[in-house]
Amino acid sequence: MTATKRLVLTAVNIALCLVLPMAFHSIPNGGKIMLPMHIPVLLCGMVCGAPYGAVCGLLIAEFYERKGAKILTSMPTSALMPAMMVECAAYGLTTGLMLRLVRTGKTYADLYLSLVAAMLVGRLVSGVTKALFFMAGQYTMQAWIAASFVTALPGIVLQLAVVPSIVYYLMRAGLIPQRYPR
Numbered sequence: 431m432t433a434t435k436r437l438v439l440t441a442v443n444i445a446l447c448l449v450l451p452m453a454f455h456s457i458p459n460g461g462k463i464m465l466p467m468h469i470p471v472l473l474c475g476m477v478c479g480a481p482y483g484a485v486c487g488l489l490i491a492e493f494y495e496r497k498g499a500k501i502l503t504s505m506p507t508s509a510l511m512p513a514m515m516v517e518c519a520a521y522g523l524t525t526g527l528m529l530r531l532v533r534t535g536k537t538y539a540d541l542y543l544s545l546v547a548a549m550l551v552g553r554l555v556s557g558v559t560k561a562l563f564f565m566a567g568q569y570t571m572q573a574w575i576a577a578s579f580v581t582a583l584p585g586i587v588l589q590l591a592v593v594p595s596i597v598y599y600l601m602r603a604g605l606i607p608q609r610y611p612r
Contacts, residue, residue, distance in 0.1 A: 439478050444470070444490055463585060471483060480527045481523075524544075528544035537609045541594035557574040560574070
């Protein structure tokens with residue numbers, strides 16, 4: 431895939447990071463529950479690679495603040511944006527790295543292993559950065575488990591159901607390179 435195509439796909443994913451939250455934040459606590467910003471970042475890492483996924487994760491919060499999406503949804507708050515940037519960058523970076531490293535011979539297995547690893551790494555990075563930097567002394571293990579796994583369970587299920595399938599069907603349609611060409 432050319433660098434131009436990767437840049438365009440990264441821009442599309444950043445745009446999705448602006449649009450998806452608007453739809454989900456119409457549901458009470460929809461953003462915290464369904465994690466709509468994570469889906470395009472995870473897709474970007476898988477489709478475009480680690481550097482593009484990391485940049486997508488870093489830039490979404492900035493675009494979200496500047497382009498008025500925050501005004502329309504009132505979520506996430508400006509105080510949460512730095513932690514969210516780090517978390518999303520970890521998602522994009524890890525999906526891209528894992529997809530490069532994991533080679534089981536089965537496309538879906540590769541996609542799921544990479545996705546689960548990224549979801550765990552991103553949540554660990556989020557917890558550590560909140561505990562050490564962004565909410566030092568206020569962020570507990572119980573708060574991390576509640577926010578990252580309990581409240582987010584529907585979003586986790588959505589990510590597991592949607593992200594690998596989208597990437598797989600993009601490959602089948604010939605829009606991105608096949609993982610294991612026949």
